Amino acid sequence: MPNDGYLDESVHWKVRNELIAFAEPTHGEVADTIREVGLATEVGQRLGSGKEADVYLCREGRRLTVVKVYRLYRTAHRGGRPIKLESMGQRALQEFDLLDYAWQGGAHVPRPGDRVENMFSMQYLGDAQAPAPMLQHTRLEAPEDFLRATVDGIEGLAEAGVVHSDLSPFNILVHQGRPWFIDLAAGVRVDRLGSPPWERLSEAIRALEHGLGTLDRYFHRYGLRVEPPDILRRVRTQIDRYGIL
Numbered sequence: 001m002p003n004d005g006y007l008d009e010s011v012h013w014k015v016r017n018e019l020i021a022f023a024e025p026t027h028g029e030v031a032d033t034i035r036e037v038g039l040a041t042e043v044g045q046r047l048g049s050g051k052e053a054d055v056y057l058c059r060e061g062r063r064l065t066v067v068k069v070y071r072l073y074r075t076a077h078r079g080g081r082p083i084k085l086e087s088m089g090q091r092a093l094q095e096f097d098l099l100d101y102a103w104q105g106g107a108h109v110p111r112p113g114d115r116v117e118n119m120f121s122m123q124y125l126g127d128a129q130a131p132a133p134m135l136q137h138t139r140l141e142a143p144e145d146f147l148r149a150t151v152d153g154i155e156g157l158a159e160a161g162v163v164h165s166d167l168s169p170f171n172i173l174v175h176q177g178r179p180w181f182i183d184l185a186a187g188v189r190v191d192r193l194g195s196p197p198w199e200r201l202s203e204a205i206r207a208l209e210h211g212l213g214t215l216d217r218y219f220h221r222y223g224l225r226v227e228p229p230d231i232l233r234r235v236r237t238q239i240d241r242y243g244i245l
């Protein structure tokens, strides 16, 4: 078997008992699993496919929803060996938790649904015709207003206690004329400090600085500037309530 050396005993046990197979599940198999665990009643097309996860348009009763599935076998990372269900369950949980936390704090993110192992459901952004487009693929009619709403949204996330560490026009969807923040996978929760607070806060600020730079380059096409230093100053005040940095 490939990758023997990397797998721990629980995985060997599952392999021996034919509970896992070393092949990427087909669309049909993923759909069956999503239905079996009760995350949706119908599974439709794949909306997106990133480094580590696939996103499916689904139906829960009559309502459209979205299910994000962390892949167990194929990632964009080097090595490409199978990944344990446990670790991808952990990744899904981390993103789902952050999403839930951001949403409860009033941030402009899709409403979270449920999580089961390496999958979770959330509010579908879009209408019956098409999913909401990424900012990257949108021609904005009122770019200045949209930029203002984006900056408000980033500050709103920080107010909710979350710093989005992968901000880019690919992770902002345009829905009902407003920015919606998705893909909190690697976000940082800034008010529950596990590691030493200064490490976590500086990590958050560094990631935010990078994301704001990316957005600044995007808004250049409209001749607009994001003004990262001003936003960083405000977010820093917001998240660094105890003056640690």
Ligand SMILES: Nc1ncnc2c1ncn2[C@@H]1O[C@H](COP(=O)(O)OP(=O)(O)O)[C@@H](O)[C@H]1O
Pocket (backbone or CB within 6 Å): 047, 048, 049, 050, 051, 052, 053, 054, 055, 066, 068, 110, 122, 123, 124, 125, 126, 131, 132, 134, 170, 171, 182, 183, 184, 185
């Ligand atoms: N709630 C949603 N509603 C509609 N489309 C979504 C939603 N969440 C994700 N998508 C689509 O799926 C794509 C991938 O989602 P994302 O969370 O960014 O995953 P990845 O980690 O693969 O980048 C997005 O670019 C978007 O087009």
Ligand SMILES: [Mg+2]
Pocket (backbone or CB within 6 Å): 050, 170, 171, 183
């Ligand atoms: Mg993404």
